[in-house]
Amino acid sequence: MSQTILIETNEDLKKIFALNLNTFVATEVILRQSAEDTIALLRILPQIQLIITKARVGQEDTAVKIHHYLKNEAMETSLIVLGECPELANQVLCLQEPVSWEILIKQAASQLGVTVQDAIQKNKPDYLPVGLYYFYDIQKVPCDVFIRIKKGPAEYQFIKRLNSKDTFDRPAIQKYEEQGLKEFYIPKDYIQYFTTFVTNSLVSKLEREDLTLEDRILTTAHGHEIVRDSINKMGLEESSLQLSDASVASMIKSIKDSPQVAGLIKFLFSNKVAYAYQHCHLLALMGHYILSKQSWYKVEHLQILSFVSFFSDVTLKNHQQMQISSMQDLAESNLTDAERNAVMTHARDAAAIIDGHPQVDDYIRTVLLQSHGKLDGVGFEDDPSEEIHPIAKVFIISDCFVKILLNPALPSTKKEILPILYSRFSKPSYQKIIKTLEQKFQ
Ligand SMILES: [Fe+2]
Incomplete structure (x- = not known):
């Protein structure tokens, strides 16, 4: 391309x-x-x-x-x-x-x-694909929903699978998933209507007070996936604004109500939460712990950190891109040039995308731009300087810890991860942050 x-x-x-x-x-x-x-x-x-x-x-x-x-x-x-x-x-x-x-x-x-x-x-599509995760938290659809069957090399047929009046539950959708289906198709004239319907349903669910912690985390993860998908397809629109606000609020609520980290990590892994949200949630959780131990901590810092965590990798399309934590990782990856470039500029790109969000102020913009230790949001700094904003420093350490923890090829115990962080981040304030993180596990 x-x-x-x-x-x-x-x-x-x-x-x-x-x-x-x-x-x-x-x-x-x-x-x-x-x-x-x-x-x-x-x-x-x-x-x-x-x-x-x-x-x-x-x-x-x-x-x-x-x-x-x-x-x-x-x-x-x-x-x-x-x-x-x-x-x-x-x-x-x-x-x-x-x-x-x-x-x-x-x-x-x-x-x-x-x-x-x-x-x-050839390309004018009559039907547009939507990932199955759009269907996890709804019980009915506002329009007919189709699946696509291949008829010839470039020929497809669309077959109706859900009627606009049908009701269904999550196991029914999971059955499609087990059969290898990844996307349903919506007639193009209904796509906006459908997205708004799903967004409204998710926002109401996320705002409920009676969700169990597990259901809250899973629903927030679906919200995260839908926001990422719709931002990449249509930019930051009103429906993704509303859904992102409700999702960030829900994530903050679940972080405040969190049980022990060990239990939570097990839960995040066992429930097939997408990597992007595992990373986002754990980063906010670790970052919140570190922030809460700082003398200058204020409640709004958790809001800033969670917001940045939610959007920081929004332009990245795959798991491999999201795992990158240094220039060396990037050089050793198997990514294409375009994917590599997207990783290089993702902090700056995310900052440009969320600029239209009413909650975005200079703090959020700065922390997001500096989320990999660079002042301009391009590339990764191995040993970031003291010049970086204090909340961004907390973000950087939490991000690095979580990326190692979530990577099956890298160490998975704090005993092994903390020394890696101590040797990479040499400046005194970063060493202090790692020390604080260490206390979490004692
Ligand atoms: Fe990032």
């Missing part, structure tokens, strides 16, 4: 362009905000084939700067400019605003050498 950088300041257009470029031109869209971060990415990924950028972002002559860089480096990356740009008018394709997505994909396809007409005909 080709890769395209997109710089668009209007949030709605950004979503529409990214989704349609991906669907109809089959290109992976990487979002960037300025000429500077685009050029930084081009240095690591020179194979990017296309850049679509606003002529100007704020005061910056974004298109001119990028064009200048491409020329100086003699790069063959194509450029499409959104909006008037007299300086480049004779050299690159400048589309007059407002730009419709249909025009944009047509031009992008031609720059990438893809025939979009065919792609549109």
Whole structure:
């Protein structure tokens, strides 16, 4: 799949362009905000084939700067400019605003050498896939639900499996899972309706006071998975905002009500909670313990830590990406270039995604950006500096501890894990945090 950088300041257009470029031109869209971060990415990924950028972002002559860089480096990356740009008018394709997505994909396809007409005909999906986890906490569906059967090499048939009036329970869904089914399909006109229905059901469930701890953790894990999925498909929309708020609140509640860590870890493992949520929950749990022992601790620090933990890996698609904890892990991994790049910039990307969330303030932004010890949210620092925000330091130590604990190939007892942390994090304040963590297990 080709890769395209997109710089668009209007949030709605950004979503529409990214989704349609991906669907109809089959290109992976990487979002960037300025000429500077685009050029930084081009240095690591020179194979990017296309850049679509606003002529100007704020005061910056974004298109001119990028064009200048491409020329100086003699790069063959194509450029499409959104909006008037007299300086480049004779050299690159400048589309007059407002730009419709249909025009944009047509031009992008031609720059990438893809025939979009065919792609549109072939790819226009009538049904959209949704993971089975969307169905775990609901007992009925608001529309008909289908499964997809392969008929030929590129031909599928959709068969109705659940009627809009049917009721079902979790074991019924688990039966599908046991048979190897991963996704149901929803008619595309109903997808928004369906997502809102599931989100509302989950939010009401998470807000109930009578959930058992186990049910609360499982339901929060499903909320986490749905938020991650819908952010990656549609960006941060109202329904994922509501669901993320309810999920973070529920996670904080279960952390405050937690039994012994050992029991909880056993539970998290035994119930097939997705890795992403195991990591998120344990990180918040460990971090909360450390924070609660600091002289400067305030209740809102748990909120910040939990929120960041919930969103920190939101752009990562798989378990292997989420396990990475250092530049060395990254170098030794079997990830593709695109997956590797996503890991490199995931803290910065997550910070950009949640920027539109009303709860996000400078604290959250800083802790998230610094969640791997780098000030700019790019890459991993082996031995982070004292300059890092105190809550981010707690996050970094908790993250590293949990990643080792959850990795079957690495040590799994605190006796073995703590020395690894002591030797990696040399600065005094980090050593103090590890000491605090050590006390948790005494
Ligand atoms: Fe991360």
